[in-house]
Amino acid sequence: MGASPVPSTRVAASPAAGEAAGAEIGIVKRRAPTLYAIIAIKLIKGLSFVILATTMYTLSDNDLPYEYQNLLHHLRLNPERRFWSDLAIQVGNLTEKRVVLAAAGTLVYSLFSLVEAIGLMFRIRWIGWMTIGESAFFIPIEIYELTKPHEPGRSGHPLVLLVILGINVLIVWYLYQNRNRLFRHHHHED
Numbered sequence: 001m002g003a004s005p006v007p008s009t010r011v012a013a014s015p016a017a018g019e020a021a022g023a024e025i026g027i028v029k030r031r032a033p034t035l036y037a038i039i040a041i042k043l044i045k046g047l048s049f050v051i052l053a054t055t056m057y058t059l060s061d062n063d064l065p066y067e068y069q070n071l072l073h074h075l076r077l078n079p080e081r082r083f084w085s086d087l088a089i090q091v092g093n094l095t096e097k098r099v100v101l102a103a104a105g106t107l108v109y110s111l112f113s114l115v116e117a118i119g120l121m122f123r124i125r126w127i128g129w130m131t132i133g134e135s136a137f138f139i140p141i142e143i144y145e146l147t148k149p150h151e152p153g154r155s156g157h158p159l160v161l162l163v164i165l166g167i168n169v170l171i172v173w174y175l176y177q178n179r180n181r182l183f184r185h186h187h188h189e190d
Contacts, residue, residue: 034174035120035182041167042117042131049110056103064099065092125183128175135171142168 059067068091072079079085112134119127142165146158175182 039120042113046110046113053103053107060099128183135168
């Protein structure tokens with residue numbers, strides 16, 4: 001997780017592998033455990049949103065208030081609590097068109113995280129910058145949410161917001177500090 005750039009190691013291609021000696025030089029990338037953790041976070045986030053979008057779409061033509069009450073009963077949650085009853089009112093106001101649009105938006109958003117994860121796996125420079133930008137975008141929003149006075153019925157526990165803020169700050173800091181080491185342009189020598 002150090003900030004000092006560590007160059008990639010250059011290794012000559014093996015003649016035994018069917019290539020002539022002195023052919024192209026391959027690049028062996030150094031291990032980056034923090035990058036692997038960021039990739040895992042992005043994959044989990046992206047796949048979670050794909051599952052959420054798919055679930056929303058499959059439930060869009062159902063009787064949502066009934067499904068919501070059934071879910072509360074199955075999870076053994078008290079539907080009389082204010083939070084759950086307020087949420088029941090919101091669920092009752094949903095139309096099939098709104099749910100399908102929300103599912104489509106959620107699916108598009110999930111693609112950002114999946115593209116980031118795959119791009120980071122291949123250490124694509126512009127994906128690194130996109131990940132920095134996407135993570136940095138949410139930092140002021142999370143700070144605002146943490147600093148505004150607690151309101152009844154407000155969603156998001158401050159501890160959860162603080163963890164998400166910490167993860168986003170870590171992602172921005174790590175990728176920016178290590179951008180040259182992680183996302184070096186690889187030119188082939190003639």
